Amino acid sequence: MSTRPSTLPSTPTSLPLATRADYLVGSVIDSSTSLLAAQTHDIVRFAMGSPAPDSIPAQALSQLAPEAMGAAAPDAFDYAATQGDPALVDALVSQLDGTSDATTADRVTITSGGMQGLDLTCKLFVDPGDLVAVESPTYTNGSATALSYQAELLEVPVDADGMDVDALVALSDHAGRRPKLIYTVPTFQNPSGVTMSTPRRRRLLELAREWGSVVLDDDPYGALAFDGERPTTLHELADGDPLVVSVRTFSKTIAPGLRVGWMDTDPALQPLLIHAKQAMDTCTNLPLQRLVAAFLRHGLLDEHLATQRARYAQRKAAMQGALAEHFTGLAHWTDPAGGFFLWLTFEESVDTQRLFEVALAEGVAFIPGNAFSPAGAFPHALRLCFASSSPERIAQGVTRLRRAVDVMAGRSAATVRS
Numbered sequence: 001m002s003t004r005p006s007t008l009p010s011t012p013t014s015l016p017l018a019t020r021a022d023y024l025v026g027s028v029i030d031s032s033t034s035l036l037a038a039q040t041h042d043i044v045r046f047a048m049g050s051p052a053p054d055s056i057p058a059q060a061l062s063q064l065a066p067e068a069m070g071a072a073a074p075d076a077f078d079y080a081a082t083q084g085d086p087a088l089v090d091a092l093v094s095q096l097d098g099t100s101d102a103t104t105a106d107r108v109t110i111t112s113g114g115m116q117g118l119d120l121t122c123k124l125f126v127d128p129g130d131l132v133a134v135e136s137p138t139y140t141n142g143s144a145t146a147l148s149y150q151a152e153l154l155e156v157p158v159d160a161d162g163m164d165v166d167a168l169v170a171l172s173d174h175a176g177r178r179p180k181l182i183y184t185v186p187t188f189q190n191p192s193g194v195t196m197s198t199p200r201r202r203r204l205l206e207l208a209r210e211w212g213s214v215v216l217d218d219d220p221y222g223a224l225a226f227d228g229e230r231p232t233t234l235h236e237l238a239d240g241d242p243l244v245v246s247v248r249t250f251s252k253t254i255a256p257g258l259r260v261g262w263m264d265t266d267p268a269l270q271p272l273l274i275h276a277k278q279a280m281d282t283c284t285n286l287p288l289q290r291l292v293a294a295f296l297r298h299g300l301l302d303e304h305l306a307t308q309r310a311r312y313a314q315r316k317a318a319m320q321g322a323l324a325e326h327f328t329g330l331a332h333w334t335d336p337a338g339g340f341f342l343w344l345t346f347e348e349s350v351d352t353q354r355l356f357e358v359a360l361a362e363g364v365a366f367i368p369g370n371a372f373s374p375a376g377a378f379p380h381a382l383r384l385c386f387a388s389s390s391p392e393r394i395a396q397g398v399t400r401l402r403r404a405v406d407v408m409a410g411r412s413a414a415t416v417r418s
């Protein structure tokens with residue numbers, strides 16, 4: 001069944017806004033950044049999906065900056081080529097060589113973060129009223145992007161093997177039409193942490209070919225497999241099929257503030273991507289493209305990723321342990337093999353939007369489950385980011401979360417004070 005957001009805003013002013021302004025639903029996730037910044041008490045932050053300050057190679061980036069940004073170069077602070085600075089494209093192609101994201105320079109378009117890749121894809125493929133299949137739960141900003149182009153959304157259930165492709169067929173049959181675009185976060189999914197199995201990936205590609213649907217392969221966490229074994233990407237399985245558009249970012253692997261990512265597409269699509277990007281931001285900022293290029297050229301990314309994988313594995317284990325201690329019998333949760341997030345679902349009807357307020361007062365933040373469904377499903381679930389807190393803080397945060405549940409239920413919280 002196709003859905004539109006349950007919470008479409010009403011036009012906020014008497015100005016002659018475009019119809020599409022009604023489809024700008026915003027992001028609960030992004031808004032939580034300013035909400036949390038405004039809090040003055042101690043909060044364990046399981047809400048945002050960003051690396052912790054101690055996971056950002058700030059020192060290496062600062063040291064590289066003078067050389068990388070090349071203040072002496074005549075074009076150091078000029079506009080860049082829209083498709084990306086050649087220094088970054090070359091370094092990226094070398095970096096990806098031999099991985100499941102291996103590519104060639106003519107397929108790469110540098111973007112201002114992964115979000116711009118999602119936006120450019122929807123801009124090129126989604127007309128008002130087009131059906132776009134999204135996972136349920138899905139990455140809020142991805143579905144918000146499709147909605148901003150006035151898509152009708154088809155929410156497809158996710159299970160332990162990722163998007164349920166049989167359900168996609170059944171739902172599409174029921175809707176009486178095929179999706180123009182299928183949006184998936186196949187690996188260590190945001191928000192659930194689950195990974196689409198390889199047979200499902202193959203089946204999804206078969207369907208896309210049969211239906212002529214575009215697959216938007218948004219895979220920002222794949223390089224963060226705890227065991228270092230990245231699942232085979234949709235990009236690799238597609239073997240150059242133009243129907244697959246892959247969006248990647250350095251936000252989770254280096255730093256989100258860089259706002260540098262890339263798209264990997266059929267080369268024939270690039271002129272259109274360039275035109276669309278020129279009407280958006282002309283180019284991705286040049287000094288930071290060169291900074292990322294230098295980071296890659298110096299071989300620092302592999303080393304950094306190895307450290308981060310070990311760190312995130314430890315944090316995930318800490319969160320699993322704390323949840324087992326405090327939530328056994330009350331909730332169940334996923335056990336991701338990489339990435340940043342896990343998904344917790346209460347056995348009883350705990351309203352996680354209400355819980356959010358109580359939890360914030362108790363000193364812990366998360367994202368309520370309904371933020372990940374345009375139709376507002378998952379009122380009893382929530383997303384926890386384990387990546388950005390130390391194991392000690394994770395233990396403290398989960399204790400506080402349990403206390404918040406008890407406070408909301410009117411139970412004595414005396415036994416779970418931290």
Ligand SMILES: Cc1ncc(COP(=O)(O)O)c(C=O)c1O
Nearest residue numbers: 049113114115139185190249251
């Ligand atoms: C699944 C997914 N796609 C895209 C993005 C956006 O990436 P960026 O911050 O590089 O725009 C994120 C960030 O949270 C994400 O989780």
